[in-house]
Amino acid sequence: MAESTFRGMIDFFDRIGIYDVVLPFILVFTIVFAILEKTRILGTETIENKTYTKKNINAMVAFAIAFFVVGSSKLVEILTKVSGHTVVLLFLGVCFMLLLGSFYKEGEIDIGNTWNKIFIVIMFIGIALIFFNAIETDSEETWLEYGWEYLTDHWGEDWLPSIIFVVGTILLIYFITKESKTKKEEKKE
Numbered sequence: 001m002a003e004s005t006f007r008g009m010i011d012f013f014d015r016i017g018i019y020d021v022v023l024p025f026i027l028v029f030t031i032v033f034a035i036l037e038k039t040r041i042l043g044t045e046t047i048e049n050k051t052y053t054k055k056n057i058n059a060m061v062a063f064a065i066a067f068f069v070v071g072s073s074k075l076v077e078i079l080t081k082v083s084g085h086t087v088v089l090l091f092l093g094v095c096f097m098l099l100l101g102s103f104y105k106e107g108e109i110d111i112g113n114t115w116n117k118i119f120i121v122i123m124f125i126g127i128a129l130i131f132f133n134a135i136e137t138d139s140e141e142t143w144l145e146y147g148w149e150y151l152t153d154h155w156g157e158d159w160l161p162s163i164i165f166v167v168g169t170i171l172l173i174y175f176i177t178k179e180s181k182t183k184k185e186e187k188k189e
Contacts, residue, residue, distance in 0.1 A: 024076045027083065028069045033062035088131075096127045 013019065036042060036058035044051045069075045100123055132144040154160050 019080070020073075020076055021070050024079050025066045025070045027079070029062045029066035032065050033058055036062060092127055092131055095130075096123060099123045099127070 037053050037055070040053050042057045042061065043054050045054060046052075069079065100120060103119070129144060132147065133142050135143045137143065137146055151160070
């Protein structure tokens with residue numbers, strides 16, 4: 001398969017350090033500057049009865065901190081992983097809301113209904129299984145396959161069924177003993 005022009009552009013950006021230097025620098029600078037502006041930790045100044053943050057000092061501190069972060073390849077690697085995982089989690093949340101919203105009209109979702117709760121749990125489990133099936137280990141085995149093999153290999157041991165039984169029992173007791181909203185409202189009156 002021939003390499004596309006856009007893939008070549010991405011590779012070029014990678015070679016010149018856009019992903020290792022520029023983007024982490026912009027991200028750290030923006031976040032630190034926003035925090036300094038919001039907290040006003042470096043002080044304020046009053047001009048004509050209006051209070052302003054010291055933007056020049058906030059910008060210089062954010063600039064220095066961003067350079068320190070970019071100077072450490074380990075910090076950049078951590079920042080890249082955390083940012084990537086955060087975006088994946090955000091994407092999974094959007095997918096979950098799309099799946100949930102596809103079965104209801106606008107403004108119709110009522111989480112209080114028992115069937116809706118069951119449906120939400122099923123959708124959440126489905127999204128989690130899709131996510132675990134998409135991530136691969138170093139041996140090119142998905143997390144879902146690895147987890148399933150781990151469960152089947154260790155099922156005969158006493159500790160795994162015991163944990164599943166205890167968690168299931170706790171959930172069952174919770175659902176049996178919890179009070180409904182109508183009973184709580186009746187008690188308040």
